[in-house]
Each structure stands twice: as structure tokens, then as C-alpha cells.
Amino acid sequence: xxxxxxxxxxxxxxxxxxxxxxxxxxxxxxxxxxxxxxxxxxxxxxxxxxxxxxxxxxxxxxxxxxxxxxxxxxxxxxxxxxxxxxxxxxxxxxxxxxxxxxxxxxxxxxxxxxxxxxxxxxxxxxxxxxxxxxxxxxxxxxxxxxxxxxxxxxxxxxxxxxxxxxxxxxxxxxxxxxxxxxxxxxxxxxxxxxxxxxxxxxxxxxxxxxxxxxxxxxxxxxxxxxxxx
Numbered sequence: 386x387x388x389x390x391x392x393x394x395x396x397x398x399x400x401x402x403x404x405x406x407x408x409x410x411x412x413x414x415x416x417x418x419x420x421x422x423x424x425x426x427x428x429x430x431x432x433x434x435x436x437x438x439x440x441x442x443x444x445x446x447x448x449x450x451x452x453x454x455x456x457x458x459x460x461x462x463x464x465x466x467x468x469x470x471x472x473x474x475x476x477x478x479x480x481x482x483x484x485x486x487x488x489x490x491x492x493x494x495x496x497x498x499x500x501x502x503x504x505x506x507x508x509x510x511x512x513x514x515x516x517x518x519x520x521x522x523x524x525x526x527x528x529x530x531x532x533x534x535x536x537x538x539x540x541x542x543x544x545x546x547x548x549x550x551x552x553x554x555x556x557x558x559x560x561x562x563x564x565x566x567x568x569x570x571x572x573x574x575x576x577x578x579x580x581x582x583x584x585x586x587x588x589x590x591x592x593x594x595x596x597x598x599x600x601x602x603x604x605x606x607x608x609x610x611x612x613x614x
Contacts, residue, residue, distance in 0.1 A: 414452045415484050417445050418491065426496040430595045432584045440491070443579050447483030447558070454480060482558035486538070490575050495601035505602040509571070509609040516550040527552055528593045531576050541572040541605070543612055569612045571605040 420440060425433030454476040461469035495501040504520055505513060517523040523541070530552065531539045539554045546567040553564050561570045574596060581592035 414455060415448050415481075417441075417448055418488050420491055422494075422496050422499070426498075427494055427501070427599045430501075430599045431494070431581075435581065435583050438583070439487075439575075439579060444484070444487040447480045447487065451477065451480035451484055478563075479558050482560040482563075485560040486555075486558055486573060486575070489570055489573055490538075492604050493572050493574070493601055494596075494599050495604070497599060499601075500603055501599035501601060502597060503602060505606050507606055507610070508613070509602070509606040512550050512609070512613075523552075524597060527574075528590065530554055531574060531593050532590050534576055538574045538576045540568075540570050543569040543571055543609060545569060545612060548613065569608065571608050572600065572602075 417440070420436075423433070424436040424440070427433075427436060454473050458470060458473045458477065460466075461473065504510065510520070513520055513523055517526065527539050527541065531554075534554050534556075539552060540561050542551050542553055542561055543549075544551050544565070544567055550571075551568070553561060553568065555561060555564065561568050561573070574593065576589060576593070581589065585592040
């Protein structure tokens with residue numbers, strides 16, 4: 386029972402309430418979230434073809450594999466199979482992290498017609514100026530780090546304990562919570578090749594340059610103001 390409760394706490398933390406649901410066995414499964422815009426709405430920054438494949442294929446694959454791993458974990462716990470319980474943790478972390486990261490990523494994007502690319506205003510804009518001197522300096526910092534990273538991407542985050550903005554990078558599909566429980570993701574960019582290669586080939590810096598044109602700073606500001614009133 387203690388092991389089951391520990392696993393449940395970990396999956397609850399990983400999920401962060403993103404697309405969670407329960408199947409007939411009571412497992413906390415996840416489902417593919419809808420996008421708030423059409424696949425082609427972010428063009429020319431991100432092509433409709435990339436968005437469709439990224440959402441329907443890559444994100445869905447993380448969800449399918451995460452839910453499957455949860456069911457296998459449930460069976461392993463019921464059988465007292467400690468070896469399989471340990472073995473399944475990596476699949477749960479990778480696929481669950483892929484779901485969490487992508488669910489945030491979709492919200493971080495919005496069409497230009499809906500305010501995409503408009504600079505952050507209010508308290509978040511003031512915090513960016515205070516911690517990074519300017520929005521331009523922040524963009525330059527995260528673009529340089531994102532261009533060199535092997536893995537899921539970089540994050541602009543709020544450190545709730547330190548009450549400051551920080552830039553963090555995560556590898557593979559590790560969600561930001563693995564870098565610290567007090568870090569709240571405000572903005573993240575996927576730099577895996579599936580996010581840009583069909584359009585930008587191997588020139589990741591061009592992808593990072595253009596994606597700022599469809600960044601949803603309004604969403605990031607809403608999260609910031611909620612977590613740091």
C-alpha cells in the first residue's frame with residue numbers, strides 16, 4: 386500500500402492536472418488536449434503540416450505509451466513485482482513528461498491575429514526587464530541555449546521560493562518539475578527535431594528566431610500573475 390501511494394503521488398505531481406482522467410480501473414490516465422487554433426494558424430512561423438504531425442502523432446504517442454506504462458505499473462504493483470515497478474519508472478517519466486511539456490507548449494503559441502508575438506506587458510514584462518534587463522536580452526539568452534541543447538527545450542520559469550524569473554533547460558522529455566518543485570513553467574519551446582525539421586531542416590536557430598512571432602505572452606502573463614500575485 387505504501388508503494389502504491391508513493392507511485393500515485395509521483396504521477397499526480399507529473400500530471401499537474403493536464404488532461405487527466407480515470408479509466409475503468411481507476412488509473413489516472415491522460416488524453417490528447419485540443420488546440421485553441423487550427424494547425425495552419427501559426428504559419429509562416431510553423432507550418433500546418435508540422436503542427437498536425439506534432440500534435441496528432443508525436444504528442445499522441447507520448448500519451449499512448451504513458452497510459453500503457455501506467456497499466457503495466459498497476460499490474461506490477463498488484464503482483465508485488467518490484468523489478469518491473471522500478472523498470473517502468475523511466476517510461477512513465479519520459480512519456481508523462483512528453484505529455485506535460487507538449488500540453489504547455491501548445492498554450493505557449495497563438496496566431497499573430499490573436500496576439501502572437503506581442504511583447505509581455507504588466508508585471509511579467511516588468512519582471513523580465515528587472516531580471517534580464519530587456520526582452521531582447523532574454524530572447525538572445527534562450528535562443529543561444531536552445532540552439533545548443535540536446536533534448537526537449539528551455540524554459541522561462543518562475544522560482545516561487547526565490548521570487549524571481551529563471552531560465553532552465555531540460556533534457557529528453559523531463560518536465561520542469563524535475564529541476565525543482567518550486568519552479569513554475571511560464572514559457573517553453575520544444576527543440577526536438579520533430580518540432581521544426583520538416584520546415585527548417587537542420588537550421589534550428591532559424592526556427593528559434595521565428596517562433597517568437599507566435600509566442601503567447603498573454604498566457605505566460607496569466608500564469609505569472611496567478612503564481613506571483
